[in-house]
Amino acid sequence: MTESGSPAPSQRRGHVPGHDPTGLELARRIARAARGGRVTSRRRRHRDLTEVTWSEAGPSARDPQSAGALLDRVVVEKGWKQNLGVASLVGHWADFVGPTNAAHSHPERFKDGHLIVRAESTTWASAIRLLAPQIIARLNEALGERTVTLIKVVGPHTPSWKKGKRSVPGRGPRDTYG
Numbered sequence: 001m002t003e004s005g006s007p008a009p010s011q012r013r014g015h016v017p018g019h020d021p022t023g024l025e026l027a028r029r030i031a032r033a034a035r036g037g038r039v040t041s042r043r044r045r046h047r048d049l050t051e052v053t054w055s056e057a058g059p060s061a062r063d064p065q066s067a068g069a070l071l072d073r074v075v076v077e078k079g080w081k082q083n084l085g086v087a088s089l090v091g092h093w094a095d096f097v098g099p100t101n102a103a104h105s106h107p108e109r110f111k112d113g114h115l116i117v118r119a120e121s122t123t124w125a126s127a128i129r130l131l132a133p134q135i136i137a138r139l140n141e142a143l144g145e146r147t148v149t150l151i152k153v154v155g156p157h158t159p160s161w162k163k164g165k166r167s168v169p170g171r172g173p174r175d176t177y178g
Helices: 024-034 042-050 067-078 081-088 093-097 099-103 122-143
Strands: 105-111 114-119 150-154
Touching: 067 081, 081 122, 093 099, 093 105, 093 122, 099 105, 099 122, 105 122, 114 122, 122 150
Parallel strands: 114 150
Antiparallel strands: 105 114
């Protein structure tokens, strides 16, 4: 109690120690925050924990990524790069063998490093066989080392003369065309 009989300021009802009722302390805290000083409010503490960073000019890891870049990353992670390269071979066959050879041949099957190429005729099959080492080199340069190890060139499909259950093997049409 004071000499006048009223309670001391620290004993008044509703009084909080360290509180400045005139608002000067609040103004000081706001000024300190504007200068970069530490602020004790919850909102500011949360922002300090998340630590906002700004990116510089140019692409950043925080930028949205293109679908193509995402697919490329998935293909590499899953180990599909070689299989997709071989599958794209069909669409780019002319780039590897030239437009004339591509018009008369096409890749038919790929398995264990062996590429089967079907030619339009036996003449074109012979021409592709002669180019096989150069084609293998071009394919391995584009698809990866040792992707294609062998090219087997086959001629056109021949008609079957086997008709019915009781046919004799090795007996073709003979002299039936007159």
